[in-house]
Amino acid sequence: MSDHIGRQNEITNEEIDYYSSVASKQGAMVEAGAEPTIIKHLAPAMAASDEAILSFPEPRDVWIDATYDGAAQYDSYTYIAPVAGKRLLQLGGSGLHAIKAIRAGAREAWLLTPVLDEARFAVAVARRLGLHRRLHCVVAVGEELPFARGSFDAIVSGGCLHHMRTERAIPECARVLSARGRFAAWDPWRSPFYGIGTRVFGKREVEVNCQPINAARAQPLQEAFDTATVVHHGALTRYFLIALGKMRIHLNEPTVSSITHIDDFVSAWLPGLRRTGSSVALLGAGPLSQVPR
Numbered sequence: 001m002s003d004h005i006g007r008q009n010e011i012t013n014e015e016i017d018y019y020s021s022v023a024s025k026q027g028a029m030v031e032a033g034a035e036p037t038i039i040k041h042l043a044p045a046m047a048a049s050d051e052a053i054l055s056f057p058e059p060r061d062v063w064i065d066a067t068y069d070g071a072a073q074y075d076s077y078t079y080i081a082p083v084a085g086k087r088l089l090q091l092g093g094s095g096l097h098a099i100k101a102i103r104a105g106a107r108e109a110w111l112l113t114p115v116l117d118e119a120r121f122a123v124a125v126a127r128r129l130g131l132h133r134r135l136h137c138v139v140a141v142g143e144e145l146p147f148a149r150g151s152f153d154a155i156v157s158g159g160c161l162h163h164m165r166t167e168r169a170i171p172e173c174a175r176v177l178s179a180r181g182r183f184a185a186w187d188p189w190r191s192p193f194y195g196i197g198t199r200v201f202g203k204r205e206v207e208v209n210c211q212p213i214n215a216a217r218a219q220p221l222q223e224a225f226d227t228a229t230v231v232h233h234g235a236l237t238r239y240f241l242i243a244l245g246k247m248r249i250h251l252n253e254p255t256v257s258s259i260t261h262i263d264d265f266v267s268a269w270l271p272g273l274r275r276t277g278s279s280v281a282l283l284g285a286g287p288l289s290q291v292p293r
Helices: 016-031 037-046 050-054 067-080 096-103 116-128 166-176 192-201 215-224 238-246 253-268
Strands: 005-007 087-091 108-113 135-139 152-158 177-188 225-233 279-287
Touching (some): 016 116, 037 096, 067 177, 067 238, 067 279, 096 108, 096 152, 152 166, 166 215, 238 253
Parallel strands (some): 005 135, 087 108, 108 135
């Protein structure tokens, strides 16, 4: 099943064409022997020492790649760690986190995406890196996971949950997790600064008409898991840093991480400010669907 790609159903989604186009272009780069962004992001993990593999997600410069959401990604990776010996599902995206999990010792990793070209691209990247035997891909939607109850030890999602109907996708994640399984996702949050930030600086992906997570859309996390936490980051600086990127002033992840750390420290001293951070980690453990009652 190493290169298995299953088509579950036809998906009509306004984001499909955009992400399919991106994946197709990156796939063409792989076939041409070039290095698309995902392979560059994977390079530190592929070169990691045995010590770094065992200490996932440390050191950060090996595993963390989400420049503007690195703090939330680190929270998420830490929450599901260790991944060695586990069966993991990446919910949405092009396979970056599933492949990292394999590199960190996961027994098996699956990618579920509604975009066929993303699944094809993930398989091509894993094959190029020699990790394809433990990667499996299925084309489906997060609201209807085609897996049996308790199939996975961990689920991770990077910037994809906000594309889904969370009232359906989060309970589905809880259903397919084992009794001690953990769910972790990092996504944009609709903070009070979102409207101002996007009007002034524009959206990061202008072709995509997606909506950030808000309190109502995060509520299913509390209902599906025995333990649920939402951690906010970057209340004061995230949109400014994104704006710098739009002006082609690109800061690396360690620099942004340091700025975000200071931001979070300052925000924590002002009542309620930290909770306006527009980058969040949504963490859930002990899926209620699996807990004996």
